[in-house]
Amino acid sequence: MHAYEIPYLSIVDFSLADSINIVLDKRLGEKQENEYISYLKDHFHTDAVSEPMPLNNRGIKDYIKTYGLVMLIMVIGFFNFSFIYTSILEKRKKQIAIVRICGLSIIRGIVLNILEVLLLASVFFLLSTGIYRILLLYLMSMIGSIFVDSLSIFDGILLYGAYTFIIVAILMPVVIKYNKKQPYSIL
Numbered sequence: 793m794h795a796y797e798i799p800y801l802s803i804v805d806f807s808l809a810d811s812i813n814i815v816l817d818k819r820l821g822e823k824q825e826n827e828y829i830s831y832l833k834d835h836f837h838t839d840a841v842s843e844p845m846p847l848n849n850r851g852i853k854d855y856i857k858t859y860g861l862v863m864l865i866m867v868i869g870f871f872n873f874s875f876i877y878t879s880i881l882e883k884r885k886k887q888i889a890i891v892r893i894c895g896l897s898i899i900r901g902i903v904l905n906i907l908e909v910l911l912l913a914s915v916f917f918l919l920s921t922g923i924y925r926i927l928l929l930y931l932m933s934m935i936g937s938i939f940v941d942s943l944s945i946f947d948g949i950l951l952y953g954a955y956t957f958i959i960v961a962i963l964m965p966v967v968i969k970y971n972k973k974q975p976y977s978i979l
Contacts, residue, residue, distance in 0.1 A: 867958070874962050877909060881970045888970060889978035901971040906960060909967070913959045917952055 820828060881888070892901065 866955075870958055870962050873913075873959065874966060877912075877963060878966050881905070881966065885970065885973070885978050889973075889975040892971075892975045898971050902967055905967040905971065906964070909959060909963050910956060913956055914952075917955055921948065 888901065892898075896904075
């Protein structure tokens with residue numbers, strides 16, 4: 793059995809097809825699903841229209857394992873980012889001390905460093921989202937994959953919020969440590 797992704801309007805003779813799978817952009821509600829199935833049965837004059845199969849427990853467990861692995865990789869990436877930013881702070885500790893001597897408060901120093909982290913993290917997030925949206929989805933369509941991107945703008949904002957929260961939570965102790973040092977101990 794072969795699967796091809798073609799526009800449904802291009803099918804002229806349905807008698808040659810033994811089955812057709814319809815993939816939607818998002819999951820329908822129960823009422824919409826029932827209306828859609830009755831519409832298909834009425835227009836294709838067949839009783840062989842079947843409902844989508846619900847996720848079984850194994851599918852849910854596989855889903856959780858996959859996203860658990862992705863989250864683990866993200867946390868490793870966050871810690872790598874933390875070590876890189878720590879080395880940046882280590883190289884700039886004399887500059888931080890000089891600015892502190894000139895009157896920068898500890899709180900203001902922490903806020904400046906966290907804003908810098910958020911700016912860097914935002915650039916990386918936008919870059920990776922752009923690569924995903926433009927390059928990866930384009931390549932998937934070129935190889936004939938039927939992968940459908942189901943992330944909405946709200947999902948993207950939610951992911952960005954979680955991403956920035958985790959980065960700030962990981963880097964906050966490092967930033968506080970470097971800003972609480974007394975300037976005379978650094979110089």
